[in-house]
Amino acid sequence: MSAFKSYFLVLFLLLSGCATQQMSGSSQGKQSPSSSGGMPSSSSSGGMPSSSSSGGMPSSSESTNQEGQNGNQSNKDENTMPTQAGISGQQTGQSASSIFNESLGDFDKEMAGERDIIAASNQGNSSMTAQEIADMESIMGADLDGPIDISGDFGNDESEGNNDSEEEFTGEMSEEEISRLPSCVDKEGSGEDKIARQLRVFAIKEDDPNIRNEIWKQYLKHMGIGQSQIEECLSK
Amino acid sequence: MSIKNIITPTFFICLILPLLSFSETIKYDKVKLKRAEIELIEDRLLDVGIFIFDPNIPEDIEDNPLVFPEIRKAEARYIPYHLKNTLEESGFWGGVWVLPDNTKAMDLNVSGRIIKSNGYDVSIKIGVWDISGKQWLDKAYKARVGQSSYSKRRDLTQDPYQSLFNEIANDLQKIKSIYLSKELKRISEIGDLRFASDLIPSVFNDYLVQDNKTNIYKISRLPADDDPIMQRIGDVKERELLLLDTLNEYYAQLYREISIPYEEWRKSNRQNAINYEELKRSARKRQILGAVAILGGIMVDGDSNASGYAQQGLMIGGIQAVQSGFAKSSEAKIYKESMKEGGDSFDSEAEGLLIEVEGQTLRLTGNAQEMFLEWKRLLKQIYTEETGINLKEDSAQ
Incomplete structure (x- = not known):
C-alpha cells in the first residue's frame, strides 16, 4: 500500500507541477502577447476604422472575439501592438483609463514609425514632382x-x-x-x-x-x- | 429648263455650303482659384475629407477601348489628392484629407465620379455633404484643356485640369460663405457628437436627433465643455486624423510618382484625341455631304444639257465626298490605335504603383481597426468606472 501511496504522491506532484508550468506559461504570454510578425493582420477588408454609412465602428462582439484571439497568442515580440498591451495591462490590474492612455501613446509611436519609413522611402526615391x-x-x-x-x-x-x-x-x-x-x-x-x-x-x-x-x-x-x-x- | 431644275441644284448647294464653311471655335477654360486674403477664424474652418473617387470603369470594357482601368484607378486617387492640394492652397478650409473609406471625423465629405478624362476633355461629378447630412453640392464639372495647360513654362503646381479643380474649390467656398460662423461651428459640433456616438452609441445617441424626412442631424443637447469622456473621444479622433495623415503620405507618394507619366500620357493622348475627333467629324461631314449631293442628283430631272450636267456633277461629287469620308474614317482609326497603345503602356505602369499604395492602405487600416475596437471597448469601461452606469449593448446611430 505504501508503494501505491508513494506512486500516487509522485503522480500527483508531477501533475501539479505540469499544471503550474502551464499556468505560468499562459500568464506570461498574456502579459506580453504579440503576433509573430509585428503588426497583426487585419480580418477586415481594410476600410476606415470609424464607420460605414450603416453604423460606423465595428461591434463590441467583434471586439470580444478579437480579445479572445489575442489572449491565445503567446509569442514574445518587441513589436507588441497597443491592443494587446491593453489586454495584458488589464490582467496586471491597470485601470482602463491608464490602459487607454498607454495605448494612445503606443499608437502614436506606431504611426511615427510608419511615417519614418515613408520619409526614408521618399528620400531613397528619386521621383520628383x-x-x-x-x-x-x-x-x-x-x-x-x-x-x-x-x-x-x-x-x-x-x-x-x-x-x-x-x-x-x-x-x-x-x-x-x-x-x-x-x-x-x-x-x-x-x-x-x-x-x-x-x-x-x-x-x-x-x-x-x-x-x-x-x-x-x-x-x-x-x-x-x-x-x-x-x-x-x-x-x- | 424649268424653274424646278434650277431650284433643286441651287437648294442642295445652299444646303452643302454652310456645312463646308462650318468651323468650330474652341474655348478653353481658365478659372482662377479664390484665395483667402486673411487668416480665417477657427470657427470658419471646416475639416474636409475627400473620398477616393469612383473610377467609373464600364462593365463592358471591351466596348470602351479608350477607357483604361488602371489609369482610371490611378486618377481616382490622383484627382482627389490634387483637389486636396487646391483646397489647402485656397486657405478657406481646416485640414483636408483623402479618405479611403467612410469616417465621421470630417465636417465635410466630398465624393466624386470620373465621367471622362482623356487629357483634352475632363468631366467629373461631385457630391458634397456636411456631417449633419445636408447636401452642399451635386454638380457635374466639365473642362476642355488647352495645349498651354501642358506647357513646361507654366506654374507646375497647377495641374493641366486646374480650372476644374479651381471651379470646385470656388463653388465650395461660395457655399460656405453663406453660412454664419455659428452655423459652421454647429456643423463641427454635430461632427464631434456623431463621432462620439459611433464610439459609445448608448451614451451619445441622445445628444442628436435625426429628422425623419430630411435625415439631417440636429443637436438636442451638448455635453459639458470639460466632459472627461468627450475629451477622451477627442483623443481618439486625433488618432484617426493621425492615421489619415499617415495614409495621405502614401497617397502623396503615389501622386508624386505618377504625376509626370500621367501628365505625359494626358498630353500625348490629348493630341491624339483632337486628331481623332477632328477626323471623325470631318469624315461624318463628308459622308453627309456626299449623301445629300447624291440625293440632289437623283432629284434633278429634265432633258436639258444643263440639268444633265448638274445631275452628273452632283452625283460624281457626292460619290467622291462619301469616298473621302471613308478615307478620313480610316485615318481616324490610326489615332484611335495610337491612343490605345499609349493608354495600355501607362495603364500597366500605373498598375504597379497602385498595388503598392493599396497594400499599404489595407495594412494600415486593418491594424488601426483593431486598435479602434479596443478603444471603443475601453471607453465604455472607463465610462462605467467613472459614472457607475452599466451600458447596454450598443447600436450606432
Whole structure:
C-alpha cells in the first residue's frame, strides 16, 4: 500500500507541477502577447476604422472575439501592438483609463514609425514632382547666370508643337558638345530618367568647366554612381 | 429648263455650303482659384475629407477601348489628392484629407465620379455633404484643356485640369460663405457628437436627433465643455486624423510618382484625341455631304444639257465626298490605335504603383481597426468606472 501511496504522491506532484508550468506559461504570454510578425493582420477588408454609412465602428462582439484571439497568442515580440498591451495591462490590474492612455501613446509611436519609413522611402526615391523639377531647373538656371533656353518650343498656341527639351537634345550634338561628355557618360543617354536627361542638357550647354563639372557630379550621383567612381570619371 | 431644275441644284448647294464653311471655335477654360486674403477664424474652418473617387470603369470594357482601368484607378486617387492640394492652397478650409473609406471625423465629405478624362476633355461629378447630412453640392464639372495647360513654362503646381479643380474649390467656398460662423461651428459640433456616438452609441445617441424626412442631424443637447469622456473621444479622433495623415503620405507618394507619366500620357493622348475627333467629324461631314449631293442628283430631272450636267456633277461629287469620308474614317482609326497603345503602356505602369499604395492602405487600416475596437471597448469601461452606469449593448446611430 505504501508503494501505491508513494506512486500516487509522485503522480500527483508531477501533475501539479505540469499544471503550474502551464499556468505560468499562459500568464506570461498574456502579459506580453504579440503576433509573430509585428503588426497583426487585419480580418477586415481594410476600410476606415470609424464607420460605414450603416453604423460606423465595428461591434463590441467583434471586439470580444478579437480579445479572445489575442489572449491565445503567446509569442514574445518587441513589436507588441497597443491592443494587446491593453489586454495584458488589464490582467496586471491597470485601470482602463491608464490602459487607454498607454495605448494612445503606443499608437502614436506606431504611426511615427510608419511615417519614418515613408520619409526614408521618399528620400531613397528619386521621383520628383513637376514643381520640384521646375525648382531644380530654376536653381540650375540661376547658377548658370540666367536661364538657358533648352526647350525648342514652349508656346501656348494650339498649332505649336510639343518639343521637349530632351527631345531636342537627343537630336544632333555638335562636336564641342560631345567633347563635354565625361568618358563614363553614355552618349545615347541610356538608362536616364527625366531629371538625368535635364541635368545632362544643362551640363552640355554649360561653358564654365567648373560649373559643368558640378552638374556632371549631380548627374552621376543621380544615376546612382558611387562617389569614388564619380571622381575617377570626372578627373579623366 | 424649268424653274424646278434650277431650284433643286441651287437648294442642295445652299444646303452643302454652310456645312463646308462650318468651323468650330474652341474655348478653353481658365478659372482662377479664390484665395483667402486673411487668416480665417477657427470657427470658419471646416475639416474636409475627400473620398477616393469612383473610377467609373464600364462593365463592358471591351466596348470602351479608350477607357483604361488602371489609369482610371490611378486618377481616382490622383484627382482627389490634387483637389486636396487646391483646397489647402485656397486657405478657406481646416485640414483636408483623402479618405479611403467612410469616417465621421470630417465636417465635410466630398465624393466624386470620373465621367471622362482623356487629357483634352475632363468631366467629373461631385457630391458634397456636411456631417449633419445636408447636401452642399451635386454638380457635374466639365473642362476642355488647352495645349498651354501642358506647357513646361507654366506654374507646375497647377495641374493641366486646374480650372476644374479651381471651379470646385470656388463653388465650395461660395457655399460656405453663406453660412454664419455659428452655423459652421454647429456643423463641427454635430461632427464631434456623431463621432462620439459611433464610439459609445448608448451614451451619445441622445445628444442628436435625426429628422425623419430630411435625415439631417440636429443637436438636442451638448455635453459639458470639460466632459472627461468627450475629451477622451477627442483623443481618439486625433488618432484617426493621425492615421489619415499617415495614409495621405502614401497617397502623396503615389501622386508624386505618377504625376509626370500621367501628365505625359494626358498630353500625348490629348493630341491624339483632337486628331481623332477632328477626323471623325470631318469624315461624318463628308459622308453627309456626299449623301445629300447624291440625293440632289437623283432629284434633278429634265432633258436639258444643263440639268444633265448638274445631275452628273452632283452625283460624281457626292460619290467622291462619301469616298473621302471613308478615307478620313480610316485615318481616324490610326489615332484611335495610337491612343490605345499609349493608354495600355501607362495603364500597366500605373498598375504597379497602385498595388503598392493599396497594400499599404489595407495594412494600415486593418491594424488601426483593431486598435479602434479596443478603444471603443475601453471607453465604455472607463465610462462605467467613472459614472457607475452599466451600458447596454450598443447600436450606432
